[in-house]
Amino acid sequence: QVQFEESGGGLAQPGGSLRLACVPSRAIMDDHAIGWFRRAPGKEREVVSCITADGTHTYFSDSVKGRFAISRDIAKNTVTLHMNSLKLEDTATYYCGATRRPDAVCPQQWEIDSWGKGTLVTVSS
Numbered sequence: 001q002v003q004f005e006e007s008g009g010g011l012a013q014p015g016g017s018l019r020l021a022c023v024p025s026r027a028i029m030d031d032h033a034i035g036w037f038r039r040a041p042g043k044e045r046e047v048v049s050c051i052t053a054d055g056t057h058t059y060f061s062d063s064v065k066g067r068f069a070i071s072r073d074i075a076k077n078t079v080t081l082h083m084n085s086l087k088l089e090d091t092a093t094y095y096c097g098a099t100r101r102p103d104a105v106c107p108q109q110w111e112i113d114s115w116g117k118g119t120l121v122t123v124s125s
Contacts, residue, residue, distance in 0.1 A: 001113050001114055002024050002025055002026060002028055002032075002098060002113075002114075003024070003025040003114060003116065004022055004023070004024055004025070004095070004096045004097060004098075004114075004115070004116040005022070005023045005024075005025075005116055005117075006020060006021070006022055006094060006095060006096055006116050006117070006118050006119040007020070007021050007023075007119050008020040008021050008119055009093075009094060009118075009119030009120045009121045009122075010120075010121070010122070011122045011123075011124065012083075012086050012121070012122070012123050012124075013086075013123070013124070013125055014086060014087060014088060014123055014124075014125055015085055015086065016086050016123070017082070017083060017084045017085075017086065018083045018086065018121060019080055019081070019082055019083065020036070020080065020081040020083065020094055020119055020121070021078050021079070021080055021081075022034065022036065022078065022079040022080075022081070022096030023077055023078050024077060024098060026077075027074075027077050028098055028100075029053070029055075029072055029074050029077065029079070030053065030074060031053050031100055032053055032098040032099060032100050033050055033051065033052050033053050033098065033099050033101070033104040033105060033106060033107060034050065034051055034072065034079045034096060034097070034098050034107070035047055035048075035049070035050035035051075035059075035096065035097055035098070035099075035106045035107045036048045036049045036050070036070065036079075036081045036094060036095070036096050037094070037095045037096070037097065037109065038090075038092035038093065038094045038095070038121075039092055039093050039095070039118075040089070040091060040092040041091070041092075043092075045095070045109060046061065047059075047061060047106050047109075048060070048061055048063075048064055048068065048081070048094070049061070049064065049068055049070045049081060050070070050105055050106035050107070051070050051071075051072055051079060052104070052105055053100075053104075055072060057105055058070050058105075059105050059106050063089070064083075064090070067083070067084050067085040067086075067087075068081060068082060068083050068084065069081075069082040069084075070082070079096060081094070083121070086121075086123045087123060088123050088124070089123075090121060090123050091121060091122050091123045091124070092120075092121060093118040093119065093120050093121075094118055094119050094120075094121055095115050095116055095118040096116065097109070097111070097112035097115065098112070099111045099112075
């Protein structure tokens with residue numbers, strides 16, 4: 001069972017930037033699609049961005065498209081979510097997860113056996 005550790009959250013002003021890091025407990029990136037999810041207060045967890053196992057395809061939800069980017073560093077076993085032009089509605093706890101399902105772009109939430117503690121992003125003026 002792969003565990004995930006998320007970091008990099010904090011307080012940012014609207015229009016600001018943050019960079020979140022996701023580190024799996026073992027090296028899985030060459031055969032797992034990795035996804036970032038978030039849960040805002042009072043809302044269900046939703047997918048934000050994903051990167052495929054071969055790194056050639058990415059996904060962004062409509063709410064973050066054009067503002068967020070995703071990258072991975074296999075040597076460092078890290079997937080980074082680059083958050084720019086932050087909005088108040090980006091306030092949430094951010095989590096990451098993975099799937100080994102062939103040709104997957106994003107993990108489905110039901111595929112993630114164990115969620116990490118997440119990292120809290122607060123966007124406030």
